[in-house]
Amino acid sequence: DGGITQSPKYLFRKEGQNVTLSCEQNLNHDAMYWYRQDPGQGLRLIYYSQIVNDFQKGDIAEGYSVSREKKESFPLTVTSAQKNPTAFYLCASSSSGLSRETQYFGPGTRLLVL
Amino acid sequence: DQQVKQNSPSLSVQEGRISILNCDYTNSMFDYFLWYKKYPAEGPTFLISISSIKDKNEDGRFTVFLNKSAKHLSLHIVPSQPGDSAVYFCAASVWGSSNTGKLIFGQGTTLQVKP
Numbered sequence: 001d002g003g004i005t006q007s008p009k010y011l012f013r014k015e016g017q018n019v020t021l022s023c024e025q026n027l028n029h030d031a032m033y034w035y036r037q038d039p040g041q042g043l044r045l046i047y048y049s050q051i052v053n054d055f056q057k058g059d060i061a062e063g064y065s066v067s068r069e070k071k072e073s074f075p076l077t078v079t080s081a082q083k084n085p086t087a088f089y090l091c092a093s094s095s096s097g098l099s100r101e102t103q104y105f106g107p108g109t110r111l112l113v114l
Numbered sequence: 115d116q117q118v119k120q121n122s123p124s125l126s127v128q129e130g131r132i133s134i135l136n137c138d139y140t141n142s143m144f145d146y147f148l149w150y151k152k153y154p155a156e157g158p159t160f161l162i163s164i165s166s167i168k169d170k171n172e173d174g175r176f177t178v179f180l181n182k183s184a185k186h187l188s189l190h191i192v193p194s195q196p197g198d199s200a201v202y203f204c205a206a207s208v209w210g211s212s213n214t215g216k217l218i219f220g221q222g223t224t225l226q227v228k229p
Contacts, residue, residue, distance in 0.1 A: 033217075041222075042118070042120075042219035042220050042222055043205075043219040044219070058216070090157050092157075094215055099207050099208070100165065102148060102160050102163060103217060105157030
């Protein structure tokens with residue numbers, strides 16, 4: 001049963017704390033993406049990776065970091081530098097990361113600040 | 115600078131009628147468009163897509179129309195069902211020198227189908 005899993009479903013962050021959101025896929029996709037959704041807004045791209053050990057900044061990368069050590073995993077760290085981290089975070093993947101491809105999404109992680 | 119716009123935040127239709135969701139874009143380099151459906155607290159689900167070489171694509175109850183000269187696309191759902199009630203996002207793929215599949219999303223339109 002192929003798909004994308006994200007954990008945890010809810011995550012709480014204290015002031016000054018770094019937190020890491022997990023994203024795993026077993027679709028054998030090369031490309032993976034992280035998006036952020038705020039109320040009343042569309043999805044905005046944080047980071048993306050087209051191949052293992054390589055990733056690129058998206059439109060709102062400040063305050064975030066990623067790694068891509070394995071093809072199936074693309075964790076996102078929300079650092080203390082991200083001043084407004086409360087949002088719904090979505091991970092996606094696509095076959096090769098080229099244009100004209102469909103991206104498939106995980107169920108999301110909601111991050112809340114205490 | 116909103117390159118993909120969904121100007122109607124919400125739409126309400128009666129069950130069995132047609133739902134028409136609209137999307138406008140500004141970047142003429144977009145060459146692939148997608149519609150996603152999203153329920154609260156879940157990830158978006160791919161619905162239908164269209165390449166810029168076509169002006170229409172159909173999949174069951176869902177049809178997407180593309181008007182390149184007007185930089186406008188629309189999603190038609192016929193007949194609408196209560197289970198279609200969700201937020202619908204249009205997205206566009208940028209064709210650039212890096213050939214990446216970055217998607218630019220609209221703000222979403224909340225569709226409510228009343229029984």
